Amino acid sequence: MKYWRELVAVCGLLLYSCLFVFFGVNCAVASQLEIQEIEFKPVVENIAIADTKFIEIKEDLRRYQKLIKDSRKLEGLFNLYQYQDEERGGVFMEIKPEQLNQSYIATATLESGIGESGIYSGLPLQDFLFYFQPVKNRLQFVVKNVKFRTDNNAPEMLSIKRSFSDSVLYSLEIIGVEPHNKSILVNLDELLMQDFPGLTLLLKDSLHADYQLDANKSYLSNINSFPLNVEIDSNYGFSAQEGATFLETLPDSRAISLAVHYSFSQLPEQKLKNNNYIPRLADDRVGYFITAFQDFSSQNKDDIFVRYINRWNLQPVNPELVISPPKKQIIFWIENAVPLEYRDGIREGILMWNQAFAKAGFENAIAVRQMPDNADWHPADVRYNTIRWFNSLDAGFARALTRVNPLTGEILDADIIIDAGMVRSVESEYRALIRGNSIALKEDSLDNPNYSCQENTKQRFLKTNFKTYLKTNNSLNNDSCYGADLSFQAAMGALSLSLLEDGKPSNHDTHKYIHEYLCYLVAHEVGHALGLRHNFHGSTMLTPQELNNPEITHTKGLVGSIMDYLPVNIAPQGIQQGDYFPTIIGPYDEWAITYGYKYGYKQNSPHHSINPTEEKNFLEEIAIASPEPELSYATDEDIRDINPLANVWDMSSDVLLYSQWQLDNARLMWERLDKSYPLQGDSYGNLRVLFNRIFRYYDRNAFLLVKYIGGQSFTRNHTSENTQYSFVPVSQLEQETALSKLVDYVFAEDAFNFSPQLLNQLAPSRWQHWGNYIPISRLDYPIHERIFEMQSQILRSLFAGERLSRLLDIELKTTLDNALTIPQLFNTLQSGIWSEVFIAKKEKPQSISSIRRAIQREYLDILLEMVLRKVEVPEDGRTIAWYELRQLKKAIYSTLRKSKNLDLYTLAHLEESNSRIIKALNAELQSD
Structure with a gap:
């Protein structure tokens, strides 16, 4: 019995030791090998819990693997899993734990439009900063509020978060969580197959009809994930069974299909640990688009707003050199859809800006490449800056689109879209004017001599809520006005070649003219893509007598800035015709690029990286030159009736003389139109269109005189420059001269003398079909109405209360x-x-x-x-x-x-x- 007890005791001790080792049970062993009372129940529970957790992890992993099984995995910024099997749900996106609550940039571009009424291929739809935020069992897609900021550790941060919220756009179901690395899986269809880009509202505003998204006609396609960005194409089907707008470009207006390209990308500071981009402070004397926010980090500031200019991250390879190649060029790709005959003109227009960058210290800052026909990338991909070509029924504009880091103002991507009609219409009309054409030139509202696109935009502004106008009308309407008016100017130049020049122009002249026009058009838009705003004072650099002197225009420039809305430069009678459009950029353009891009290093330490505030003295040394006449600047908000030299579609430092020259040119064109047109076999409808265009040209130049009455020059100079006052009234002599010319050219008895023969030949086009509806109410020409509308508008403007x-x-x-x-x-x-x-x-x-x-x-x-x-x-x-x-x-x-x-x-x-x-x-x- 004694030995039996000892054996039991030893076995018990061994069992206790095993439990102690495997389950960590804390026990005290009696000194005389007596086993203390042990509670085995918790130990058993621990075993059960551990086993359950292991089973759950294993089950979660099995479920996660089942979700992505047989999918095509695309590894990149966000891993994507694509299925061909519709029952599995299309495309899944994986978000890693370290990617939660991190800021990314989302952009959406309309890739296929309908070619009319503001729905055009290549237009931007969305552009914002976002992050993913897990809340309970869902993942929120949140747009970040970047308008109000402070230091992250400042006490004000708590107040800002309480006062100004972010915007939670969507809450996505979490369909799976990888149990080991905790990655979250969501269905991308749930995010992008809703009306993510706001197309329903766009269609309603543009077409004035209620089109609804049809899920059965919508799908994702062409998805790609790269290390720094995700690129996705979505195709949306919309239906409007009742009240659908009649659309000329569609076979059936009840159904619309639109494609949208999405880019989700990292911020530059996330891409590289040392991005070295320094935000640059804006100056109101130099015209840049800006990124503005309110900074609450200090209470001792005169202005709570901080304003950064929008610019590219251009850094020299060797900052010690006067001129250095950039570490990374700004590369523009000419889309393979651009016609072959226009590619050289586009290339020259882009490279025109290297002249300015050379002054800023960069050699070949901009490069141009041709997109190959077999390219494996999309033109809307944020990694590529493209010149894109689209066709429409009524757009007629070119537009620069930039994607900007909303935290710093750094331009990340730029695309320029050009409607083919801006070039092809001018070229076809040029041929019609030279050779004759039995098909009438297109007549639309812009051929109405009293139509003013700018005035039409102003009327929409007066009738619309200001914020709504800015959001829905400003950019597109301004672009449309600019495009339509520039096309009109180009058409007038072609007409002047056929009516004012001795002899008919050759094919070489035609090509040269179109090439010059296209170079200016592209250069203007590239200026926007580099961050520059309009400069409507840019056309006033040269005197009227210098405008057609190639020795001046080819060295100094035709204008101070190509960021102006420039008319075609038509020489007066007796002066040899010079350049119709600028062939080089102007002094203001060089100066503005210097302000925005010159490397801001300290002279005693060229490699010293500085912050925006430390650059203020360096930038002031550049901006202080603003009083120089060649650097004068006036932008969109400066061109109301007050300043006769801050204007659109004017030219030279003496608009009084310039406008008189153009009014005389218009009268001469009318005379020669009467004698020389219509050409043999041509349509009388062409004659009516050309007569109206000359009328509109006459009207536009007469209106340039109106701004002198009660006019005042306005500058953005600062007091430190010790120059003239901000406002200087136009002299009495200039006002009296302008008024006298208005009486002579607009109101006088002999202001308008047209022969009965000419008036009786002004027949309208009789082509009545889609895309070419007859836009007039009277078959015969309403000459009294046309003249009176012009006279009345000018007279009422002169007597306006303001x-x-x-x-x-x-x-x-x-x-x-x-x-x-x-x-x-x-x-x-x-x-x-x-x-x-x-x-x-x-x-x-x-x-x-x-x-x-x-x-x-x-x-x-x-x-x-x-x-x-x-x-x-x-x-x-x-x-x-x-x-x-x-x-x-x-x-x-x-x-x-x-x-x-x-x-x-x-x-x-x-x-x-x-x-x-x-x-x-x-x-x-x-x-x-």
């Missing part, structure tokens, strides 16, 4: 003997428009023509509206109107007393005018 207020203000801003006054404006216009009745005081009365009667009635309407307080004008303007009406009444009365030789039209016109004045003055007195 202009009269400025004239009144200028009297306080300058000496009275150097200011055009409201009485002078009224008196000059009244004497010119009603010259027949004022001449009648001294001479025999003359009958008044129908054109003159129409503008006289309009003049009378305007003054009566002022006197009867139907429009808002300064009180001094109203009283001068009252005074001028009394003078006009006296002159009419005097003319009526000598009315024996007047025709009935004139007699009735004068008597009715006199009666209206009397009634209005009496009504005004009774009201008082």
Whole structure:
């Protein structure tokens, strides 16, 4: 028995030791080998839990592997798993734990459009910073708010997070979690097969119809994942069974198919540990697009906003050299869809900017390559900057699209889209003008001589909520206006070659002209792609006499900046024609690129990397040159009626002389059109289109004179530059000259003289079919209506309340003997428009023509509206109107007393005018 007890004790001790080793059970062993009481229940539970967890992990792994089984795995920034089997759900995306709550850039581009009504291939749809955020059992797709910032460790960070939220766009179901590395699997269809890019709203705004996304017609295609980016194509089908808009480019407007290209990419600072990009502070004297945010990190700042210019990360290989190659060139690829005959012009337009980068210290900063036909990449891929070609029924514009890091302003990608119609229409019309063409040139709203694309955009602005206008209209409408107006200018240049030059141009002349036009068009858009805004003061560098001197235009430039909206440069009679469009960039362009891209190193330490604030002195040394006339700058918000030299479609430093030259050119073109057209076998419809285009050209140049009245120059100079004041009124002499020319070229009796032969040949096109509907209400030409619309618009602009207020203000801003006054404006216009009745005081009365009667009635309407307080004008303007009406009444009365030789039209016109004045003055007195 004794030995038996000892054997049991030894066995128990061994069992205890095993349990202690495997399960970590803490026990105290008695000194005399007595086994203490052990609770075995927890040990058994631990074994069960461990086993359960192992089973769960194994099961999770099996489930995860089953989800991705038989898929095509694409490894990259985000691993993608693609299935051909629809039951499995299309495409899965894997997000690793370290990728959660990290910022990435999302871009969406419309890859296939419908070719009309604002739905065009290549347009940008979305561009924002996002991150993935796990919440409970779902994964949120969140757009990051980058408008408000502070230091990450600053106390203000908590306040910013509470005050300004991010935007959670979607919440995705987590369909699997890899148990070992904790990677999350989501269905990409759940994200992108919803209306992720906002196409439904785009279609509603553009087509004014309710198109709904049809899931059965939508799918993902062409997915790729690279180390730094993911590229995906989505195809969306939309249907509108009721209320579908009739679309000329579609076989059936009830169904629309659109393709969208997505890029999800890393931020540059995530790509490289040492990106070395230094955000550059903006300066209002130099025109760059900017990235702005409010910085709460310091309470001692004068301005809470921080503004960085948008620019590329261009760094020299050797910053110690005066000019160095860049570490990485800006490469533009010409898409393989661009016609062969236009590729050289596009290449030259792009490379034109290397001239500016050389001044900034970079050799061959920009390169151009041709996209091969067998390229394995997509033009919308964020890794490639492309020149893209698209076709449309009505777009007619070119546009630069840039993708910018919203944290730093660094430009990451750029594409330029060009509607084929901008070039082909000019080329085809050129051939029609030279050779004759029995098919009429296209006539649309832009051929209406009184149509103003800029004015039309302004009217949309006045009728639309400001923020809505900026969001939905500003960029596209401005691009459309620019494209349509530039095409018009190019067409006018072609017309001038056939009407103003001696002899017909050759095919070589045609090619040279189209090439020059295309180079300027592309160079302008590349300027935007480099970060530059418009400079509508850029056209004023040369005098009118210098515009056609190649020795000047080929060395200094035709204009100070090609970022202006430039008209075709048509030489006046007696001067040899020079360049029609700029062939090199201007001094402002070089200076602006220097500000944006010159390497900002310290002289005593060329390799010292500096922050934006430390660059301020370096940048000020560049910007301080802004008062130089060649560097003058005015952009979109500066071109209202105030500054006659900050304008679109003008040229030279003396617009008074330039506009007169072009008005004379237009009159000569009308004369030669009367004598030389239509060509043998040509359509009379062509003659009508050309007549209208000359009319529109005349109208545009006449309007350039209007801005001189009450005009003031405006500069963005700073006080440290010790230059002229911000505002300098236009001199009285210039205003009087502009007013005199308006009377002579717009309101005078002989301003418009057209032969009956010409007017009776202005037949419209009779092609009536899709894409070529007849846009006119009258079959015969409404000559009175056309002339009156032009005269009325100019006259009402001259008498606008804002202009009269400025004239009144200028009297306080300058000496009275150097200011055009409201009485002078009224008196000059009244004497010119009603010259027949004022001449009648001294001479025999003359009958008044129908054109003159129409503008006289309009003049009378305007003054009566002022006197009867139907429009808002300064009180001094109203009283001068009252005074001028009394003078006009006296002159009419005097003319009526000598009315024996007047025709009935004139007699009735004068008597009715006199009666209206009397009634209005009496009504005004009774009201008082």
